[in-house]
Amino acid sequence: MNWCQRSWIFLIALFLLTAALYFPSLAYPWLEIEDGDYYLRNPLFSDLPLSSRLIAAWTHAPEHNWMPGTWTLGILVHELVGFNAWVFRATSLILHLGNSYLLFRLFQRLNPSQPLAVGLAAIFFALHPTQIECVVWISSMKGLLSTAFALISLQCFLSHKPKRTWGSLAFGAALLCKQDVVALPFILAVLSLLVGQKQKLVSYISLGLMSCVAAAMTMLGNRGNVSPATPEGALALIARPFCALGNYLSHWLFPVGLYPEYRFEAHAHWLNGILGATGILLVAGLVILCLKRRENTYLLLLAGSSATLLALAPVLGLLPSPLEFASDRLSYFASVFMAMVVGVIAAQLLRNEKMQLGGMFLLALVFAGLSWHQLKAWQNDETLCRYIIAQDQFHYLAGANLALIHARAGDFHQAEPLLRNVVAAHPKRARASVELVKVLRVQGKKQEADRILEQALQWHPHDASLLGLRLVEGP
Numbered sequence: 001m002n003w004c005q006r007s008w009i010f011l012i013a014l015f016l017l018t019a020a021l022y023f024p025s026l027a028y029p030w031l032e033i034e035d036g037d038y039y040l041r042n043p044l045f046s047d048l049p050l051s052s053r054l055i056a057a058w059t060h061a062p063e064h065n066w067m068p069g070t071w072t073l074g075i076l077v078h079e080l081v082g083f084n085a086w087v088f089r090a091t092s093l094i095l096h097l098g099n100s101y102l103l104f105r106l107f108q109r110l111n112p113s114q115p116l117a118v119g120l121a122a123i124f125f126a127l128h129p130t131q132i133e134c135v136v137w138i139s140s141m142k143g144l145l146s147t148a149f150a151l152i153s154l155q156c157f158l159s160h161k162p163k164r165t166w167g168s169l170a171f172g173a174a175l176l177c178k179q180d181v182v183a184l185p186f187i188l189a190v191l192s193l194l195v196g197q198k199q200k201l202v203s204y205i206s207l208g209l210m211s212c213v214a215a216a217m218t219m220l221g222n223r224g225n226v227s228p229a230t231p232e233g234a235l236a237l238i239a240r241p242f243c244a245l246g247n248y249l250s251h252w253l254f255p256v257g258l259y260p261e262y263r264f265e266a267h268a269h270w271l272n273g274i275l276g277a278t279g280i281l282l283v284a285g286l287v288i289l290c291l292k293r294r295e296n297t298y299l300l301l302l303a304g305s306s307a308t309l310l311a312l313a314p315v316l317g318l319l320p321s322p323l324e325f326a327s328d329r330l331s332y333f334a335s336v337f338m339a340m341v342v343g344v345i346a347a348q349l350l351r352n353e354k355m356q357l358g359g360m361f362l363l364a365l366v367f368a369g370l371s372w373h374q375l376k377a378w379q380n381d382e383t384l385c386r387y388i389i390a391q392d393q394f395h396y397l398a399g400a401n402l403a404l405i406h407a408r409a410g411d412f413h414q415a416e417p418l419l420r421n422v423v424a425a426h427p428k429r430a431r432a433s434v435e436l437v438k439v440l441r442v443q444g445k446k447q448e449a450d451r452i453l454e455q456a457l458q459w460h461p462h463d464a465s466l467l468g469l470r471l472v473e474g475p
Contacts, residue, residue: 010119011104014364015097018126021368022096025136025375026089032381032404033260033397038062038139039088044071045078069176070142088138095144096135100126102151103336107343109158110195111300114347116356120363121343125335127367129255129374133329136378137260140329142178147333149174150181157188157203164203171207175214181333182211183310190310194290194303239273241316242280246272248312248331249279252338255370259377259388260327260397283309297344304340311337381405389418394425400432403439412439423452430460437469 030040039045042062044053056062057071073091081087104122111117125131134140149170156167174181185207192198250272251258286302311334331338350359377387382405388398399422406415419436426432433456440449457466 007104007108007115007119011101011122014100014122014126017364017368018097018100019093021127021371022093022135022375025378026086026093028085028089028136028379030083030085030138031378031384033384033401034137034139038065039074039078040083044075045083050075050079065142067142067176067178069173070145070178073145074141085138088141089136092135092138092141092144095141095148096126096131099144099147099151099336102148102155103339106151106155106158106336107340109155110191110303110340111296111344113296114300114344116350116360117300117340117343117347119343119360120346121339123360123364123367124342125339127364127371128252128335128339129258129367129371130251130328130331130335132258132371132374132378133260133327134332136375137329140332143180143329143332146174146178146181147336149177150184150333151336153184154188154191158191164200168203168206168210172210175210179214180314180330181311182214183313185211186310187307187337190306191303194299194306195296242276243272244276244316245279245309245312246274246276248328248334249275251328251331252335252342255367255374257391258328258374259391259395260329260384279305280309297348300344301341304337304344307337308334308341394421396422396426396429396432400429400435403435407435407439412443415439416443427455428459430456430463430466434465434469 030036032040044057044062046053053075054072057075058068060066062071074088077088077091100122103125104118107118107121108115134143153167153170153174156163156170171181171184174184185204188207189204283302283305286298286305290298290302312331315330346359346363347356350356377384381401385398385402385405388395389402392398399418403415403418403422406412406418416436416439419432419439422429422432423436433452437449437453437456440446440452453466453469457463457470460466
C-alpha cells in the first residue's frame with residue numbers, strides 16, 4: 001500500500017475521531033458569554049429584511065468587529081435555521097475538519113519526505129485542547145473561517161504551479177472574516193525562502209497592501225473600544241509580549257486547566273516571560289544553525305517556528321488590546337505552524353515503524369482525552385463560568401455572567417460577592433458596576449449602591465446605563 005492510499009486511510013480515521021470527540025458538544029445550548037452580544041441580541045440576526053442585514057454586515061462593525069465575511073455566513077445560516085445552535089456548531093466542526101485537511105496537504109507539500117511528521121502535525125492540530133474554544137464557541141467561528149481561507153491562499157502560492165490570483169483572492173477573503181491573519185505575507189515569505197519556491201515581488205506587495213487595509217479597518221472598528229488600562233513603564237511594555245508568548249507556548253505544551261480569556265495581569269508571571277524569551281532564543285539558534293548546515297529538518301523547524309511567531313504577533317499585546325486579554329482562540333491560526341514544529345520534532349524522536357505507529361496512537365489518545373475532559377466545562381453558561389472562576393476568581397466575563405445567572409434566579413446573596421470581586425478587579429468595566437448597583441438596591445443597601453454608582457461614574461461619566469441608574473431609585 002503506497003503512501004497516497006495510507007494518507008487517505010489516516011485522514012478518514014482522524015476525521016472520525018475528531019468528529020466523535022466534538023459530536024456531544026453539538027447539543028450544547030448557546031452561551032450568554034459573547035454569543036449573546038455577537039448573535040442572540042445582534043440586529044444582524046433579527047427579523048429585518050435579509051438585504052438590509054447583508055448590507056449592514058459590510059458597512060458596520062457590530063461589537064467593534066468589522067468582519068463582513070463571518071457576519072454574512074452567520075446571517076445566511078440564521079436565515080435558514082434560525083438560532084439553531086446545533087447547526088452553527090456543526091458548521092464550526094466542518095470548518096475545523098476542513099482546516100485539518102488543508103494543513104495536512106500543505107505540510108505534505110512542504111515536507112514530502114517525512115510522512116510521519118505530516119501525520120503527527122495533523123493530529124496535533126485536529127485534537128489539541130486549545131482548539132476547543134474556536135470549535136465549540138460559536139462566536140469564534142471567525143477564526144475558523146479566516147484560517148481556512150489563509151490555508152487555501154498558502155496552498156495556491158506554494159503549489160508547484162502557483163495560482164497567485166486565486167491566492168490573493170483567498171487572502172482577501174480571510175481578512176474579511178477576521179484580521180488576525182494579517183501576517184500571512186511575512187509567513188509566505190519565510191516558507192517560500194526556507195522550504196518552498198520563491199514568489200514574485202508583486203505578490204508580496206499586493207498581499208502587504210491588503211494587510212495594511214485590513215489593519216486600518218480593524219483600528220476603525222475598534223475606535224472608542226480600546227481600554228485605557230495599559231501596562232505602566234517601559235519594563236512592563238517590553239515584558240508583556242514575552243509573557244503573552246510564553247502563555248500561548250505553555251498551553252500548547254501543557255494543555256491542562258485551559259479556559260477562555262486569560263487576563264494579561266493574571267498571567268504576567270516570570271515563568272511565562274522566561275518561556276517566551278526561550279522560544280525566541282531557540283528560533284535565533286535555529287537561524288544560526290541553518291546558516292551553517294542547510295539540512296531539511298532544521299529548515300522545516302526554522303520555517304515552522306518563525307511562522308508561529310509571525311502568526312502570533314498581532315495578539316501578543318504589542319499594542320493596547322481592547323479587552324486586555326489573551327485567549328486560546330486567538331492562537332488557532334498560529335497552531336497550524338506550531339503543529340508543523342511538533343510534527344518534525346516528534347518524527348525525529350520516533351525512529352522505527354512500531355515506535356512511529358505507537359507515537360501517533362499515543363499522541364491522538366492523550367489529546368483526545370484532554371479535550372474530552374475540557375469539553376465538559378462548555379455544557380452551558382453556569383458550568384463554564386464555575387470552571388473559569390475555579391481557575392481565576394477575578395475573571396470578568398465568568399464572574400459577571402455567573403452573577404447574572406444567580407440574580408435572575410433571585411439568589412442575590414450569591415450574586416453580590418461575585419460582582420464585588422469583578423468590580424474590585426475591573427473598576428473600569430461599567431457593566432459589572434451596573435449589575436452590582438442593581439443587586440444592592442434589591443437587597444435594600446441603597447447607600448452602598450449609591451457610593452459604588454458614583455465611583456463608577458468617575459470612570460464612565462457618560463455611560464447611559466450608569467446615568468439611568470442615577471435617575472432611578474431602588475426599592
